[in-house]
Amino acid sequence: MTSRETRRKFLEFFASREHRVVPSSPLILPNDPTLLFANAGMNQFKDVFTGREPRDYPRVASVQKCLRVSGKHNDLETVGRTPRHHTFFEMLGNFSFGDYFKREAIALAWELMTDVFGLPRERVWVTVFGGSPRFEADEEAFTVWRDEIGVAADRILRLGETDNFWRMGDSGPCGPCTELHFDLGEDLTSADPSTPETDSRRFIELWNLVFMQFDQRDPDTVVPLPTRSVDTGMGLERIVAVLQDKRSNFETDAFQPLVRLMAERSGKRWGESEETDVSLRVIADHARAFCFLVADGVVPANDKRGYVLRRLLRRAIRHGRKLGITEPFLHDITPLVVEQLGEEYPELHSAADAILEVGRREEQRFAETLSTGLALLESSLAKLKATRGRTILPGKDVFRLYDTYGFPLDLARDIAAERGIELDERGFESEMARQRAQARASWKGDRKEQIAESYSELARQCSTRFEGYAATSLDGVEILSLLDERGQPVEQLVEGQGGQIVLAATPFYAEAGGQVADTGQLIGSAGCAAVRDVQRPAAQLLIHHARVETGRLAVGDEVCAAVDGARRNAIRRNHTATHLLHAALREVVGTHVKQAGSLVAPDRLRFDFSHFSGLAPRALADIESLVNDKVLADIPVRTEQTDLDTAVRSGAMALFGEKYADRVRVVSIGDFSRELCGGTHCDRTGEVGLIKLIQERGIASGTRRVEAVSGGGALQRFRKEHAILRALEERLSVPSERLLAEVERRLDELRTVQRELRADRFSLIRRELMQRAENAPQAGGVRVLVERVDGIGGRELRELADSLRQRLGSGVVVLGRASGEKASLLVAVTPDLTDRLPAGELVRGLGRVIGGGGGGRPDMAEAGGKNVSRLDEALQSAIPAVEQRMEATG
Secondary structure (H helix, E strand, O other), X not given: OOHHHHHHHHHHHHHOXXXXXXXXXXXXXXXXXXXXXXXXXXXXXXXXXXXXOOOOOXXXXXXEEEEOOOOOOOOOOOOOOOOOOOOEEEEEEEEEEOOOOHHHXXXXXXXXXXXXXXXOHHHEEEEEEOOOOOOOOOHHHHHHHHHHHOOXXXXXXXXXXXXXXXXXXXXXXXXXXXXXXXXXXXXXXXXXXXXXOOOOOOEEEEEEEEEXXXXXXXXXXXXXXEEEEEEEEEEHHHHHHHHOOOOOHHHOOOOHHHHHHHHHHHOOOOOOOHHHHHHHHHHXXXXXXXXXXXXXXXXXXXXXXXXXXXXXXXXXXXXXHHOOOOXXXXXXXXXXXXXXXXXXXXXHHHOXXXXXXHHHHHHHHHHHHXXXXXXXXXXXXXXXXXXXXXXXXXXXXXXXXXXXXXXXXHHHHHHHHHOOOEEOHHHHHHHHHHHHHHHHHHXXXXXXXXXXXXXXXXXHHOOOEEOOOOOOEEEEEEEEEEEEOOOOEEOEEEOOOEEEEEEOEXXXXXXXXXXXXXXXXXXXXXXXXXXXXEEEEEOOEEEEEEEEEEEEEEOOOEEEEEEOHHHHHHHHHHHHHHHHHHHHHHHHOOOOOOEEEEEEOOOOEEEEEEOOOOOOHHHHHHHXXXXXXXXXXXXXXXXXXXXXXXXXXXXXXXXXXXXXXXXXXXXXXXXOEEEEOOOOOOOEHHHHOOEEEEEEEEEEOOEEEEEEEEHHHHHXXXXXXXXXXXXXXHHHOOOHHXXXXXXXXXXXXXXXXXXXXXXXXXXXXXXXXHHHHOOOOEEOOEXXXXXXXXXXXXXXXXXXXXXXXXXXXXEEEEEEEEEOOEEEEEEEEOHHHOOOOOHHHHHHHHHHHOOOEEEEOOOEEEEEEOOHHHHHHHHHOHXXXXXXXXXXXX
């Protein structure tokens, strides 16, 4: 049975048992910023299990894209060296939300495995939860397996909490589980007695059925869940290996085409050696992960998700080098991944061009990294060899090469061994562990602060109906509650007081999804308040932050809630413009583009998106033309309410970082844009007026930002720029068509004058310092010239130092300069003194004074720092530093 057939049969089986088949969520879960990547089938249903997000269907089946790069058995260095572990994999799963439980879940699993997949019953083993000091043994599951399914009691193992009690994490849903294991054959026996508990070589875990019964609130508190549920997970790659009678997942049709391609590309043969097979497995695994990550909007970077992708790519490239492939090869293997899996995951086809481009760029960059890393490693090894008696390269040095420059540990090990030097791998692992601990500590996700207790209690007492889609003004709205500025309940707010107001209904939009909140007024018979912000601390609770301008407002009063209509309209235009811009970016740049943040304000908009490079002027012009074409087409903007799965299946974009309920609002602009969005929008695109792109820039590795204006903001921008243009025409006395040429001509003249002035000043400084060099003071028997020379460039500084060093004949030159907020130091040493006074060591010590560091050759080295105020202090410390060094080497 092929992997495609296995996937299809699994879904068909559960669809015929009244399960809703839902699509895989993206690897970057839009509903859960606490996870780096989706790592299990249940991730997208986490809030359903806890009861916070009800669904109108009680049974679900899915095939989930998953990525694991850390945790048990999933460190990157392990992947490729075992037959069963991967970074990217597909998780088959069926789920029950308060519907069936243990008995039916076990029966369904057994029927699928034995009747549909045809596994021999006598080779299936089962494990159940055998109890622990905190939880009772799962006797029900044991009884079902033995008495109802008919599994022999000696093939049902009772295991403890570590093996058969599942937890999402330190908190969240949890419960006992039962696992199905398959016996691969007696010839693989490596333990006595050999059971799934003792022999992971002979037995393979196929399917884990988790019975969600509890909610772990904290380490000491476990309470029953509102409803008991089922969460199952089975790795597609593992079950396919069993169905195809393979001992390794990499021998199945899911991986062999990739393996054969790379074997042919490298001139190697699968099975010729373990090291060759490891490299082929790594490349095949990482190529799949790479394609799916890029398709879901991840680009290589130096932190978080981008860093994971970069590590995967560089590890694959390194293993290509081990196979003898020195030329780029990702463009060979990634199209095959797209061909194999594109039918099940169409996003791969959409992102195919981006996948090729990201791979090309990263291979080119890594080639440069290897070149830089080799030079640095050679330097470190040379220094170590020069130090008698030391034959171990410190772990910190090795880790710096690995972490900062991406230089592979195994390559560093091979090169060092050729020189008779070992690596301090224990120290390296210590540094690696420290970095992992820091990464885990920093990756807490972007959880919003917990609702304050006052808001939590308030949300239980009252709620607010939002009616702002249909109206910007509501009459006769009751004030349900008032809080002062500290959040304490009060009966009234009087003139001059600020506070928080809860209404029974409101037209005010609360800040969400990048859109700023509405402002406006609350007008009552006894007073009036200005609303300056609106927040939603709970799903049905809207807080109006306001200040009473006249009279008073009290609990129970009825008011007219009126939104600032002109401001709302400007926000609506910019929000619709944002949707147009998102769609245009995906059309012009590629469908791998994913939103990474946004701001929708009355005067401007900005849109952050994932992409690996800056946009060319032509691309920006095409995007601007496309969005304005859609504006001129005056396309209707339609909204509809539907369930989340239907919306996603219809092609609606779900945005990263947003939290969606089961019922969602879909905003469509013809067939050009379709997004899940709770914001306010124009009725037709023609209302936007004009969209003008202002700037495109990078804000982080792999993340770009486009800023734009629309409507009245675009008109104001045009007027401002036109006024500047007219002023320049008048000042320079040239018409607009000749303005650029005239500016360039005058700039050329200015540059010429500046060059001449710099040359004159440099000549003057050089003459003065050459005279001083003849009378340079002595320090430790060495002539030392120390000078501050602000206002000259870096190249000139090096030329000056070289000239002064020659004039000294024997001695040291120390020059310092300040440029803006940066201080620079340069040390030049004559050849006869470099053994006793290496310039690099001297400049590093001086550099610390200005808050920086540096280095270089023994005869000339430089340092830089940001503490300009201490530049003179650094220069003054140069002579004592020379004296100390001369004494130490005397």
